[in-house]
Amino acid sequence: MSKIYVFGIGGTGSRVLRSLTMLLASGVECKAKAIVPIIIDPDSAAGDVERTATLMKQYAEIRSKLNFDSKKANCFFKTDIQETMTNFRLPLSNTQDVLFDGYMDVSGMSKENQALVNMLFSQKNLGSDMTVGFKGNPNVGSVVLNQFDNSEEFQNFANEFTENDKIFIISSIFGGTGASGFPLLLKTLRTNDDIANKNLVHNAHIGAITVLPYFQVKQDENSQVDSATFVSKAKSALAYYERNISKNNEIDSLYYIADDTRTTYENCEGGTNQKNNAHFIELMSAMALIDFANSEKPSTAVHKEFGIETDTNEVIFENLGKVTKGKLRKAMTQFNLFSKYLAENSELGFLQQPWAKDRAMDKTFFDGDFISTLEKVQLDYLIWLSEMTTQQRAFTPYIIHRNSDKVFDLVKGISPKRVWGTFDSNYNLFNNRLNGQSGESKTGNKEQQFAELFYLATQQLVKEKFNIE
Amino acid sequence: MDLNLLFANLYELLAYFDGFSDDLYDQNLYITIGLCMVLIPVVVLALYYYAVNSVRFNKWWHWLLLVVFLCVISFIIAYSTSYNELSYLYEQQNKELPYATEFFSFSLINALWTLVVSFVWSMIIKWGSKNCRRTPF
Numbered sequence: 373m374s375k376i377y378v379f380g381i382g383g384t385g386s387r388v389l390r391s392l393t394m395l396l397a398s399g400v401e402c403k404a405k406a407i408v409p410i411i412i413d414p415d416s417a418a419g420d421v422e423r424t425a426t427l428m429k430q431y432a433e434i435r436s437k438l439n440f441d442s443k444k445a446n447c448f449f450k451t452d453i454q455e456t457m458t459n460f461r462l463p464l465s466n467t468q469d470v471l472f473d474g475y476m477d478v479s480g481m482s483k484e485n486q487a488l489v490n491m492l493f494s495q496k497n498l499g500s501d502m503t504v505g506f507k508g509n510p511n512v513g514s515v516v517l518n519q520f521d522n523s524e525e526f527q528n529f530a531n532e533f534t535e536n537d538k539i540f541i542i543s544s545i546f547g548g549t550g551a552s553g554f555p556l557l558l559k560t561l562r563t564n565d566d567i568a569n570k571n572l573v574h575n576a577h578i579g580a581i582t583v584l585p586y587f588q589v590k591q592d593e594n595s596q597v598d599s600a601t602f603v604s605k606a607k608s609a610l611a612y613y614e615r616n617i618s619k620n621n622e623i624d625s626l627y628y629i630a631d632d633t634r635t636t637y638e639n640c641e642g643g644t645n646q647k648n649n650a651h652f653i654e655l656m657s658a659m660a661l662i663d664f665a666n667s668e669k670p671s672t673a674v675h676k677e678f679g680i681e682t683d684t685n686e687v688i689f690e691n692l693g694k695v696t697k698g699k700l701r702k703a704m705t706q707f708n709l710f711s712k713y714l715a716e717n718s719e720l721g722f723l724q725q726p727w728a729k730d731r732a733m734d735k736t737f738f739d740g741d742f743i744s745t746l747e748k749v750q751l752d753y754l755i756w757l758s759e760m761t762t763q764q765r766a767f768t769p770y771i772i773h774r775n776s777d778k779v780f781d782l783v784k785g786i787s788p789k790r791v792w793g794t795f796d797s798n799y800n801l802f803n804n805r806l807n808g809q810s811g812e813s814k815t816g817n818k819e820q821q822f823a824e825l826f827y828l829a830t831q832q833l834v835k836e837k838f839n840i841e
Numbered sequence: 842m843d844l845n846l847l848f849a850n851l852y853e854l855l856a857y858f859d860g861f862s863d864d865l866y867d868q869n870l871y872i873t874i875g876l877c878m879v880l881i882p883v884v885v886l887a888l889y890y891y892a893v894n895s896v897r898f899n900k901w902w903h904w905l906l907l908v909v910f911l912c913v914i915s916f917i918i919a920y921s922t923s924y925n926e927l928s929y930l931y932e933q934q935n936k937e938l939p940y941a942t943e944f945f946s947f948s949l950i951n952a953l954w955t956l957v958v959s960f961v962w963s964m965i966i967k968w969g970s971k972n973c974r975r976t977p978f
Contacts (some may be wrong), residue, residue: 528846593858596876701875724899724900724975725896725899725975726899726971726972726974729975730974730975764966794894794895795893795895795897795898796895796896798898800897801896802897803896803972803974804895804896805969807896807971807974808971
């Protein structure tokens, strides 16, 4: 298996990477040795980027304590996420504390060039501060982002690139950073001769997802971000992609996704406040990468679109296609149960259980860094799930509650089955199944045992209660 | 193996009651009471560890309640058996029953041995139980 270098461009890129991390944490199968996320965003303080980078670091920290030899059943955190650049970010030079006209040194240009610049860019464009990104202006982005190969980090990426490694690019088409960054990055990867391993990179299996409009923002005269332009920008970018990317086979697999049922977000040009709630479209965009990881390099460009089985504003697992449902439902339900167990049970309670005592998992272990980091990721996972339920088209496959008398009233569309032969129900049944695990859940370090134990127990529970295999 | 002698030694290790203990021995009552003291806990505890085998009941105080219940049962068995049998014996001989507090003290000793035996049985049989193998600890 190979590594997949995943370029997440702009806010959408980071949000899709967040969803991808959640999927990998829950054990959705990804046929890759490792995922190497590379975030491209000039907005250094972007809330979406910060949140995703923190999550991926926590993921890597947890995973570093686990091993996944062939005897192990555990799939939680199975796919490696590698941090090859500080905070997973590809640095962009000269984008901080500088206006766009200063970046281009317009005042130092000849009069003819200044006239050309004034024709291509509005005064608003020229006076825009790039500290928070390109504010939905791909014409600005296409100038500033034309510098990928300048950084040492990009050269390192090319240096480390080996045969069979793959590249996947995530971007939106209706904003500024993603729309302009994707074709520029692709051009750099396919044609730039000034990078190491250029033949390997030029001929690599490259896929991308282009996210079409799926949300809108409130009208704000003081903001340069205007959702009225989203569709027109998407149309012109699509036409450009058709001419310059698809027709000449620059891309191997191109995925499209969009939604005409759109949530309206606060209008935010960037910075720490740009922290949108998770969205079903981002989750399914992450699934595009899972699909890409399982695919071979095609001889001509392949284009794919995502669709749901039934058009509804409250999507549950039953509304997804068979393949998507098969990949998501078991893994997400297992990790949901795992997360809820730690969030809703007291340490004192489970310290007394045989599964903890047998493995000498004491207070020191549960108060340690591993569990603390795991709990943070799991809390974020539960928040991520609940965020998706707040969207106009909500992904709401679970009944979200904290009722310890109805632990298994969980998966919408499935009535939990009665488990016979035991007096236990709810979290007692959960502990019962934890107590019943043996074999590999009793070998290796405590962290390994803990993950294996919960994977096996939740696997048994989702089969018994929901008939999900 | 002389069970009567074995149980007599066990009970009389804690207290010997003049006449009363001899009567229990002579009437082979130690066997009945002793076997109940040993076998009832093993049956009840086996049911607890392997049939009930539940997380709902695997706290130490659940086990303690069960053992107290077993001690009470043992006390009742010891008291009723010894009182009925010895009363009948002395009635047959047209004599007045010469014992009073002995029944209570002996039953208490039987309950105490039940506690010990229950603990020992628990330590032996608990390990195969899925949910109670760490009960009482």
